Amino acid sequence: MLSVAWTMLAGDRAKCLGIVLSLAFTTLLITQQGAMLQSILSSTTSFVDSIGGIDMWVTDPRSAYIDDIKAMTDTQVNRVRGVPGVAWAVPLYKGSIRARLPDGSSQNSQFIGLDDATLIGGPGDMVAGTLADLRVADGILVDVDAAGGRLAYPLSGGGTRPLAPGDTLELNDHHARVMGIYRGRKNFQSQPVIYTTYERAKAFVPSERKLLSYVLVKLKPGADSAAVSRDIARLTGLKGRTTREFSEESLRWFIANTGVLMNFGLSTVIAFVIGGGIAGMTFHNFMLDNQRHFAVLRAMGAGSGTLIAMVALQAAGVTLIGYGIGIGAIALFAFAMAGSEITLTLTWSMIGASAAVVVLVGGVSGSFGLRRVLTLDPAVVFK
Amino acid sequence: MTGAAVLCRGVGKSYPSAAGRVQAVSGADLEVRAGEVMFLVGPSGCGKTTLISIIAGVLRRDTGECRILGTDLDTLAPAAASAFRRRHIGFVFQAFNLIPTLTAQENVAVPMLLNGAARSAARRAALEALEAVELGAHAAKRPSQLSGGQQQRVALARAIVHGPALVVCDEPTSALDHHTGMEVMRLLRRLAHERDSTLLVVTHDHRIYEFADRIAEMDDGRILRVGAPRPNDGSTVP
Ligand SMILES: Nc1ncnc2c1ncn2[C@@H]1O[C@H](COP(=O)(O)OP(=O)(O)OP(=O)(O)O)[C@@H](O)[C@H]1O
Numbered sequence A: 001m002l003s004v005a006w007t008m009l010a011g012d013r014a015k016c017l018g019i020v021l022s023l024a025f026t027t028l029l030i031t032q033q034g035a036m037l038q039s040i041l042s043s044t045t046s047f048v049d050s051i052g053g054i055d056m057w058v059t060d061p062r063s064a065y066i067d068d069i070k071a072m073t074d075t076q077v078n079r080v081r082g083v084p085g086v087a088w089a090v091p092l093y094k095g096s097i098r099a100r101l102p103d104g105s106s107q108n109s110q111f112i113g114l115d116d117a118t119l120i121g122g123p124g125d126m127v128a129g130t131l132a133d134l135r136v137a138d139g140i141l142v143d144v145d146a147a148g149g150r151l152a153y154p155l156s157g158g159g160t161r162p163l164a165p166g167d168t169l170e171l172n173d174h175h176a177r178v179m180g181i182y183r184g185r186k187n188f189q190s191q192p193v194i195y196t197t198y199e200r201a202k203a204f205v206p207s208e209r210k211l212l213s214y215v216l217v218k219l220k221p222g223a224d225s226a227a228v229s230r231d232i233a234r235l236t237g238l239k240g241r242t243t244r245e246f247s248e249e250s251l252r253w254f255i256a257n258t259g260v261l262m263n264f265g266l267s268t269v270i271a272f273v274i275g276g277g278i279a280g281m282t283f284h285n286f287m288l289d290n291q292r293h294f295a296v297l298r299a300m301g302a303g304s305g306t307l308i309a310m311v312a313l314q315a316a317g318v319t320l321i322g323y324g325i326g327i328g329a330i331a332l333f334a335f336a337m338a339g340s341e342i343t344l345t346l347t348w349s350m351i352g353a354s355a356a357v358v359v360l361v362g363g364v365s366g367s368f369g370l371r372r373v374l375t376l377d378p379a380v381v382f383k
Numbered sequence B: 001m002t003g004a005a006v007l008c009r010g011v012g013k014s015y016p017s018a019a020g021r022v023q024a025v026s027g028a029d030l031e032v033r034a035g036e037v038m039f040l041v042g043p044s045g046c047g048k049t050t051l052i053s054i055i056a057g058v059l060r061r062d063t064g065e066c067r068i069l070g071t072d073l074d075t076l077a078p079a080a081a082s083a084f085r086r087r088h089i090g091f092v093f094q095a096f097n098l099i100p101t102l103t104a105q106e107n108v109a110v111p112m113l114l115n116g117a118a119r120s121a122a123r124r125a126a127l128e129a130l131e132a133v134e135l136g137a138h139a140a141k142r143p144s145q146l147s148g149g150q151q152q153r154v155a156l157a158r159a160i161v162h163g164p165a166l167v168v169c170d171e172p173t174s175a176l177d178h179h180t181g182m183e184v185m186r187l188l189r190r191l192a193h194e195r196d197s198t199l200l201v202v203t204h205d206h207r208i209y210e211f212a213d214r215i216a217e218m219d220d221g222r223i224l225r226v227g228a229p230r231p232n233d234g235s236t237v238p
């Protein structure tokens, strides 16, 4: 009887297609919006998340989130080093700089200065050269996306080639030599990200009294991060946050102070309501059209179990196919968009969440249909 | 089978309506012998459909007694009543009630599948039944590709494919023209006879009375008379 159930539905091409496509559309939109949101949210904190090997970020107490940089004086690094529980502490500079290409065009870039001695906080995934090459005079590292894109080397005959070790850039009228290319995570502004050493960064940027953005801290084994935070506040007047706290606080700030969640949330809800609504209505229509046939089956002796299995199969069938088409389309979309400015992070949790939503739609319309079928009066068949 | 296929005594059934309850059937007595072709006739609204629904086990009676093949369906649990219907009763409806997205053969296979037959066996039996109603060549067509008479013949095949002891038909010819109706009745009678099925047919159509072994006349919710059809004039003898 399950094959009969499937033929009943699939035989009605228009309606079946309508249900499947609206479920596919729902899947597509929800997943796309969700993945986009997830990409944006994770890119806002990717700088904090990408630096491993440290336990704590120390900033000016007024700094509310990752990009809210309130510069400190260099002496603060030493003061943090003196706080009980701190194993070591290193400076990190983060700012922006104008990079000029040989053809005279310029490009705003993020500029990061790493502790000269340890290079802590540097990129881990080198495509060309090594992190240690930064110690060479005037050395910088450029991310591979920018090297092939915004900072690509202009050729004399027109066109460009990817920036490579040995090439030079003008950073704020200072001569800088590309020593390595690394692969980094996308940042929110999708600007080039250039690494150098802390002292060199200070030399490159217009001289200001305070340039220290963050102090990166490693705790002594067994030290309690909350206690160290309190001591940092008490002894230095600065604010210490674990990597996780800093990342979460930044994310919360971003969500609270931009419309991003609202916008994406709204369009996701709209996708759910419209797509799910159309799918549900079409399925409901299908059940209405077929209730006479279900009544006939019931009169002819189809048991409740059989009818439940039939409707469940119909609902599950369209849900699965619709979901499959939707996810297939989104995967194709993500594939086509890979490497462009629009990034779609398709995570399993996202795929699972949209599955849950679509199954909810299928389940709800299926159980409405089922209720209709189970409460049918078989006596209507003679009417 | 010997004895009564249907035995009803004092069956009553009322429906709720705006002006109190409508007594659709009130004290109907009916006996249908195993293997016979019994017609149930009477004016519109006299309760024929209500009575046949009770007999077919798709409607519960209020009062009286009713045994189908020796079983009182109202005493069965819903699952057992469903099982009884799919095993022992075949249905023919005025509106054919074929599933439009299934082919003729798939439609006819449904009662076999409901009874747990394997798909291949169900398809084979369905094809045989279609051949018995002279539609073997149309097995792969959908109802919309068939004429009304052909659709009703598919419905006949569906009603008898699983060899039910009792086939109930409500106005099987009223949606068909005279000639087609006669053709359908001829086939229906032959099939029932070949398969030892008892046939209970509700009809308005005088012209098909000749196919009945006996005719029960109903009015006002009661069976007034039961008799053999009188040749040529369509009325019953007392
Ligand atoms: N579901 C119902 N609710 C209320 N009244 C009903 C219902 N079904 C039938 N009736 C009433 O019960 C009476 C008998 O109806 P029934 O359908 O059994 O008659 P019938 O002999 O089959 O008529 P017809 O020849 O027109 O088909 C009628 O008065 C009808 O209006």
Ligand SMILES: [Mg+2]
Pocket: B048, B049, B050
């Ligand atoms: Mg009727």
